[in-house]
Amino acid sequence: MSIALALALLLASGCTLAKVDVNVVSERTSLENQVLGTYNALSEDVLLVASVRGVSPTGKVETPPKHSPEQQEAAQALETIAFHADDVDTLKRLGWVGENLDGTLTPFAREVPEKAPADLKAFAARYSEGEFRQVVGEVNRSREVLMNRVVRTNENFTAGDLPAIRKVFARINRQNSAPGTRVQQDDGAWGAR
Secondary structure, eight states: OOOHHHHHHHTTTTTOOOOOOOOOOOOSSSHHHHHHHHHHHHHHHHHHHHHHBOOOOTTTTTOOOOHHHHHHHHHHHHHHHHHHHHHHHHHHHTSSSEEOTTTTTEOOOOOTTTTTHHHHHHHHHHHHHHHHHHHHHHHHHHHHHHHHHHHHHOOOOOOHHHHHHHHHHHHHHHHOOTTEEEEETTTTEEEEE
């Protein structure tokens, strides 16, 4: 049967094609969108704090604008997280840390997996226990600073929203982790991403 004949039969029989509306629903919740929006605004604000020009376009030396201690603390937190990002990724690959439900890292025993590639074994051999604890501590403190800053800078959030904000950060951190790394599931159990 030809397409023209099929259309003619449909029209003659009084059938109409139904209008179909498709609404694409984001996987993110409203809370996640608010948290991400506040975090992105915070990141932009921190970039402004960190990238102030000392000389105007006319060549005059300018005094940098004053920033609050909270802005400076957030800038330092973002810098710390960025500075340790490669180490944290490697620690995750080794299974020494995992992303927990609170939006921070949970340390595990520092055992080198037997099947670890040579680059991971070399990294593990030169990474001391003290350095490991220091990096995990600095990253976790920095994440705490940022989560608290999101609460303080968004007028829609209160201190009571912090547990929900932690869950959003945890979900994002888990999603951004490489496959095979340790993540804490919603039921509290640890597994591989």
